[in-house]
Structure formats: C-alpha cells, structure tokens
Amino acid sequence: MRIAWFAWLTRHFGEYGYSDGPLRAAIGTGAVLVTAALLWLVLHRNRPAATAAVGLTCALGIGWLAFH
Template sequence: MRIAWFGWLAQHFGEYGYSDGPLRAAIGTGAVLVTAALVWFALHRNRPAAVAAAGLTCAVGIGWLAFH
C-alpha cells in the first residue's frame, strides 16, 4: 500500500497546491498528512527517527504546497 500511495502521489505531484483554491489545498494538505503518517508507520520501531522523518515530511510537503 505504501508503494502504491507514493506512486499515486508522484503521478499527481503538481495538481494540489494552495494557489489552486481551497478544495485542492485541502486535498493537498490531506495528501501530505497521509504521507507523513505512512512515513511514521514505516519507521515506528525507532520513535525518534519516526518523529523526525514525519515532521520533516509534513514541513517540506506543506512548504512545497505553499510556494508551488
């Protein structure tokens, strides 16, 4: 499932920015949060790494949406 999610996200990478309106911004933010959750679950055995990676994923994803 994780690989399928990342593949789908890569395919639709440029479609969900904050400049495209509130609905697409909400969908893009949701996609970033789901991706951060998947990163967390992938690294859940090492809690500090999971927190750092999920936080970085969230910050970079939302930052990309904001300046896209």
C-alpha cells in the same frame, strides 16, 4: 498499499497547491498528512527517526504546497 500511495503522489505531484483553490489545497494537505502517517508506520520502532521523518515531511510538504 504504501507503494500505490507513493505512485499516486508522484503522478499528481504538481496538481494540489494552495494557489489552486481551497478544495485542491485540502487534498494536497491531506496527501502530505497521509504520507507522514505512512512514514510513521514504517519507522515506528525507531521513535526518534519516525518523529524526525514525520516532522520533516510535514514541513517540506506543506512548504512546497504554499509556494507552488
């Protein structure tokens, strides 16, 4: 499941920015949040690393969506 998610995300990397309208922006934000949740599940045994990875993923993902 995780590999399939990351494959889908890389295939559609440039299609879901905030400049593409509210529906695509919502899909893009949802994709960032699902990716962050998957990172939390992978790293949940090391809580500081999981928190840092999720925070960095959200910040970079939403930042990328805002400027593309």
